[in-house]
Amino acid sequence: MSVALSASLLILVTIVLLLLMGIPIAITLIIASVLAITQSLGFSAAFPSTALKMFQGINVFTLLAIPFFILAGNIMNKGGIAIRLINLATALTGRIPGSLAHTNIVANMLFGSVSGSGTAAVSAMGTIMSPIQKEKNYDEDFSAAINIATAPTGLLIPPSTALITYALVSGGTSVAALFLGGILPGILWGVSCMLVAYFYTKKKGYVDKKSITSKEFMKATLDAIPSLLLIIIIIGGIIGGIFTATESAAIAVVYSLVLSTVFYKTINFKELYSILIESAKLSAIIMFLIGASSILGWVMSFTGIPSMMADMILGISDNPILILLAINILLLFVGTFMDLTPAILIFTPILLPVCLALGMTPLHFGIMLTFNLCIGMITPPVGNILFAGIKVADRKLERVMPQLLKFYAAILIVLILVTYIPWISSFLPSLAGY
Known part of the structure; x- marks a missing residue:
């Protein structure tokens, strides 16, 4: 048995067993990595080597962006930003049948992108929008589904810590290019859900069109401009x-x-003090996870696992369409039981070489990978956005899931477009010279 095969089997078995035992994912990755590398280096060299690699994995200047964006998102989440963006979304969609549903979607896209957090978006929008939609006799399960289905758009529309993490793991893909590349896929995700909401609300008779005067529109826009300027400042400055x-x-x-x-x-x-403490805790968790994953990435590279996996996947078929379809299915499955950050850290070094061999750019793969894993955040059994949205709306999973299915279908169609039409991810970066 080759070193790569034996190491990959040991890592896989260890991770599965430890996760089933309820061991945290970061600890699981460290244990699996140490066990795998001892086959090649022995115990005496394995421990100092993995400790060094863990330190090197987080001793990267680019990673400072993650705690800063987490802090900025938490400040905005509790700083009155949400209601101003909802007012702007209402002004933009108030004349469309089922306007409250569209307001929820647009507000999620705006607040998610500003805060950089899908969980913050689903919580903030659900808290404000659910009572209003209930008052207008919207189906509460449908309202919860709308909120849940569109909350991840902010993880694609910049600023996005997920794309920063991918940039690091992929070996230096431009963060600016990834930020620009995520805009159109994120917008298409939201627009596809708006189409579903339009036909559903029209069929159900939720024609709550609201006439917005030019004065009201101007006031909502002016109130929201300071919040939206953050995106312009970040993207424009980079x-x-x-x-x-x-x-x-x-x-x-x-x-x-x-x-x-x-x-x-x-x-x-x-x-502000409580926000700082909360941000520090979340940042520490993510940085520890990145450090643990950097050990796994080094072990896989050292033992030749990515090359072996690439050869195996490319050996299945020489048809790029089928290979990309298989990769999408794998990532959708992974996303159902693994959080976004660890999934990016683990599967980027495995699948990136495969996609590069197919002629895909690191930018295109990064957007496809993130899009896939974002779907997992609204999919049981782990999806944290899904369960946060259900909790905020005070609904039950078995009642919300049937309503979510129609949104899943629309989102998967967009995923297919993002996968097989590179232009969607590359247009804005190429326009900016990346």
């Missing part, structure tokens, strides 16, 4: 070469802090 992605994250913190404490006056010192 593309213009004014600052790096990491520096943009620090600017996002300062901007959101000034916006919430001085401009909107919605956060006081006591609340």
Whole structure:
């Protein structure tokens, strides 16, 4: 048995057994990696080597962007941003049949992109929109499904910590290019759900069209502009070469802090302290997970697992369409039981070489990978956005799932387009010179 095959089997069996035992994913990855590398290096060299690789994995300047964006997102989540973006979404969609459903979708896209968190979006929008939709006699399960199905759009529309993580693991794919590349797929995700909502609400008679005066539209737009400027500042600054992605994250913190404490006056010192503690805890969890995954990535590279997996997958068929279909099915399955960040960290080094052999660019693969895994966040049994949305709406999984199925179908159609039409991911980056 080859070193790569024996190491991959040992890693797979160890990870499955430890996860079934309820061991945290980061600890699981470290144990699996150490056991696998001892076959080649022995115990005496395995432990210091893995400790060094873990430190090197998080000792990267680019990773500073993650805690900064987490902090900025938490500040915005509690800083009165959500209601202003909902008002703007209402002004944009108020004349469409079933306008409350469309308001929820557009607001999720706006707030998710500003906060960089799908969980924050589903919680904030659900808290505000669910009572309003209930008052207008919307089916509560359908309302919950709308909110859940569109919350992940903010993980594709920048700024996105998921894309920053992929940029690091993929060996230096441009963060700016990934940010631009995620915009159209994220918008298409939202638009596909809007089409589903339009036909459903029209069939059910939810014609709650609201006439928006030009004065109301202008007020909603002006109120939301300071929040939306964050996206423009981040993307414009990175593309213009004014600052790096990491520096943009620090600017996002300062901007959101000034916006919430001085401009909107919605956060006081006591609340800021709790936000800092919460952000520090979440950042520590993610950084520890990245460190653990960096060990696994090094072990796989050392033992030749990615090359072996690439040869196996490419040996199944010489048809790129079928291979990409198989990769999508694999990622959709992985996303149902594994969170976004560890899945990116584990499967990028395995699948990226395969996709590069098919002629796919690292940018295109990164968007396809993230899109797939975002679907997993709204899919049982693990999907954290799914369960957060159900909790906020106070509904039951078995009642919301039938309503979600129609949205799954629309989102999967967009996934197929993103997979087989590279232009969707590459148009804006190429337009900006990436």
